[in-house]
Amino acid sequence: MNLCHSRKRRILTFFYLILLVSSFASYSVVTHKIQQNETLFSISIKYNVSISTILDWNPGISPNSLRVGQSLKIPQPDGYLYEVKKGDTLSSIAKLFFADVEDIKKINGLTSSTIVPGQKIFIPNSAIGKGFNNEKSIIWPTYGTISSLYGYRVNPISKEYTLHKGVDIAAPTGTPVFASEDGVVEFVGENNGYGLMIQIDSNSNTFIYGHLSQINVYKGQYVKKGQLIGRVGSTGVSTGPHLHFEVRREDKLYDPLVLLPSRNNIYVLDERESAYGVGGE
Template sequence: MNKRIKVLISVLMCTSLFSATVFADDLSDKKQQSSDVEAEIDAGKARVNELESKKDTVTREVEALNSEAEALNKEINELNSKIEVSNKNLEELKVKTEELTKAIEDNQHVVNERMRTLYKSQGQSYIEILLESQGITDMLKRIDYLMRMIKFDKEVMEEFEKNQRELASVTKEAEEEKAKLQDDKMVVEVKTNELNAKTAAKNALVAGLEADIAAEEAKIAQMEAEFNELLSAINTMEAEAVQDERPSRGDAGSTTAGNGDIFSITGGMAYPITSTFDPRPNPITGVWESHGALDLGAPHGAGVFALKAGTVAYSGWMSGYGNVVVINHGDMSTLYAHNSVLNVSAGEQVSGGQRIASVGSTGNSTGPHIHFEVIIGGVKVDPAPYYIY
């Protein structure tokens, strides 16, 4: 081999190495960006949950204030009814007072007339009336008659005056009761106005929280779109050849599929499927969402094995996923999440069936299991056909 060819080969090797290094750096940057964006998404969802919690609290406070205001309005209505009855009673008492006053005045007039008659009847006085008596017996009768008449008039006047005093006392009590009712009503109305002001402030707070929630959800939607774009870019960079071809499941106990290059990710152990690829309620948040993976109920510390040969595209922590290994197989990528221990590093070449991690429950997980994803052409596909043992 001459010197010129050696130089050319060296240049080509350096160029390939440089390209590979740049590709790895770009892929690492994309992975880091996607991890950062996903962390922001998780933080955004946490803020939304916090805002929703505050909104629920304030809404309950508004409901309590509304109930209290309703009770006060009922009390105001009852006071208005009592005041109306009181006004009616006062009107009746006023009529009775006027009638009694007129009766006293009329009776006083009669008495006065009678006294004038007694004193001046036909120009005679009490003495003259008595002097006209026909003997001592007649005079005594006349004296008794005069005394009885004076006593009767006095008793009638006293009875009228007594009734008038009692009526005045009852009227005063009715007026005091009405005044108290009006004072009570004013106090309740002040409380109602204060409650209405508090309720309006709480409603404004709820409206503000709803606006904050809407703004936060809009940010999350934008970040999720960015995350999906990053994921698509990562998968496009990882996939050198796109084949939408799914191998058939092998026989029980087999470690390879029909084309001979698929291995058991459990090392031949038949672990139960605890969650399928289909949408499901999130076990942590309860929100119905796409799963996009296969969960296998493996024990903590059990081995996790590479589906097939490839290059480790990512090995480390990923928000939500915990400890993750992503392998680029050329025609597809596979992801293994929630591991307790990672046995491989980014850029490392692995063979099919090689142990790459240990089962754990890191990230958003409710228990130890293998979270297995298959990505072809930037799209997650059902991993079930790739689960062989």
């Protein structure tokens, strides 16, 4: 009986500490009810958040699906939410968002680096990108481990010898995916083996982001380099969560590793790199 009471007390203390930490966090979530003639653009201006942020916090909506009276979650300030998983550290989470640990601790009111599974961590948009490697014109679209290179290989699913048109970057489901260069979104949606896919055209390149779990942009949208455009997944023909990343110039395929910064310095705020389980297609 005493053991049961002690366990309940520990559980209550745990949730009290989580609530206490949350109460000191310097962000909030506003519920906005859509009014007549409002658009994603007008709502983003009203709250000073990006359209991609609104789409990330409200999965499944699109510019054409908005209806009067519909409720939207809007973070203040602009930013994204991450739910801590087993094995996560503040350092590993910071790398996923190319952010600095101290910025994350500050806005979440954290006085130590201790986090627990299920805890919600807010990543302010202003903190994202400090860890991008900008030594070349395009940046790494996500943080992870290369699980399959560009070139001819035996396809792990079909067992046929075919050209792998891009590189696969293995990362946990939900890992942020960022635009590698400024451009216009030319395609979003399901595309056969690519699963949920985004195509973005810049002045000189066409980028393909495949196997996503979520899409945070819409066709015709202009996006900036480093903007969060979606989340890693395993949709389509895939053997595990990863991002399939292709680069084309004038319809000619290029090995992305030739154009990207060094694969040994994906995240430049910290020389140490975390290893993830591989996935690919």
